[in-house]
Amino acid sequence: MIKAPNYWNRAKRILSKRDPVIRKIIKKYKKGFLITRSKPFYSLCRTVVSQQISVASADSIWSKFSKKCKGNIKPKVVLKTSSRNLKSAGLSRQKISYLKIIARAFENKSFNVRKLKNMDDAKAIEYITKLKGLGVWSAEMFLMFNLNRPNIFPVKDIGLLRAISNNYKKKYLPPKIFVKKLQKKFSPYCSVATWYLWRSIDNELIQY
Numbered sequence: 001m002i003k004a005p006n007y008w009n010r011a012k013r014i015l016s017k018r019d020p021v022i023r024k025i026i027k028k029y030k031k032g033f034l035i036t037r038s039k040p041f042y043s044l045c046r047t048v049v050s051q052q053i054s055v056a057s058a059d060s061i062w063s064k065f066s067k068k069c070k071g072n073i074k075p076k077v078v079l080k081t082s083s084r085n086l087k088s089a090g091l092s093r094q095k096i097s098y099l100k101i102i103a104r105a106f107e108n109k110s111f112n113v114r115k116l117k118n119m120d121d122a123k124a125i126e127y128i129t130k131l132k133g134l135g136v137w138s139a140e141m142f143l144m145f146n147l148n149r150p151n152i153f154p155v156k157d158i159g160l161l162r163a164i165s166n167n168y169k170k171k172y173l174p175p176k177i178f179v180k181k182l183q184k185k186f187s188p189y190c191s192v193a194t195w196y197l198w199r200s201i202d203n204e205l206i207q208y
Contacts, residue, residue, distance in 0.1 A: 002035060004033035004034070005033065005034055005036065005148050005150065007150045007189065007192075008033050008034070008192065011150065011189035011192040012026050012192065014189060015186060015189055015192060015193055015196075018185055018186075019182075019185060019186070019193075021167050021168060022186075022193055022196060022197075025167065025196045025197070025199065025200045026196055028200075029196065029199045029200070032199065033195070034144065034145070034148070034191060034192070034195050035145075035207055036145060036146065036147075036148045037145055037146050037207070038146075039073075039146075040106075040113045040142075040146055041073070041074060041075055041102070041103070041106050042073050043141075043142055043145055043146040044102055044131075044134065044138070044142060045065075045073055045078070045099055045102065046062065047134070047137075047138040047141045047142060048095055048098050048099055048102070048133055048134070048138065049061055049062050049065060049091070049095065050062075050141075051095070051135075051137070051138065055159075055202065055204065055206070060090070061089060061090040061091060064088075064089035064090055065086065065089045065090075065091065067089070068081055068085050068086060068088070068089050069081060075102075075103040075104070075106040075107045076103075076107065078099055078100065078103040079100060079103045079104065079107065083096050083100075086099070094133075095133070097132075097133070098132060098133025098134070099133075101131065101132050101133060102131055102133065102134070105131055111131055115127065116128070116147060117147075121143060121149055121151065121152065124139070124143060124147070124149075125139040125140065125143070128142060128143075136154075136156070137154055137156055137157060140152050140154040140157075141154070144191050144194070145207060149191060150188060150189055150190075150191050150192065151187055151188045151189065151190045151191060152190055152191045152194065153182075153183045153186065153187075153190035153191075153193070153194055154194065155176075155179050155180075155183065157194075159198050159201065159202065159206070160194055160197055160198065161173055161174060161179070162201060163197035163198060163200050163201045164178075164179060164182065164197060166200070166201060167197065167200055168182075
């Protein structure tokens with residue numbers, strides 16, 4: 001049985017006390033929680049595919065990409081799958097290059113996920129972004145959805161910014177000062193606040 005992160009219920013109580021907008025969203029969406037993947041390579045591939053495109057487009061391309069890999073998204077499989085084959089899934093040349101680079105880093109162990117466990121969020125983001133193709137947003141998604149970190153607030157995420165605009169009656173893009181204010185208010189449970197803000201604008205549960 002899939003369980004909520006151990007900090008989830010405590011975070012909901014604290015966030016509800018601190019912020020009436022989040023309290024309202026939490027009351028509305030009683031079911032669901034941040035689901036953590038146990039497959040690091042899978043998660044990183046998912047973030048690369050999702051970069052700078054809509055959720056619907058990402059889901060479509062991911063489905064095709066998964067079929068090209070015969071449902072077995074592992075470094076060896078991605079490396080063996082031809083670039084031409086991956087391109088026919090709707091992936092750009094650049095994203096194919098990134099996927100291959102990440103697959104190679106996992107294969108030759110130049111990237112070691114275990115090292116992240118002893119790093120704080122900032123150091124972990126720095127380590128992840130050394131891999132070409134993985135920027136800060138990708139690293140933040142990985143920390144949230146794979147490492148289950150509780151205090152990630154992806155301030156450049158389009159969905160989060162849109163949700164802030166909608167729920168707090170701000171223009172799009174919301175002022176950076178206001179976003180920073182929310183980040184401070186939600187800390188140390190920014191990941192939970194982010195999840196609920198996403199939930200408020202999207203019926204599909206986001207997962208990377």
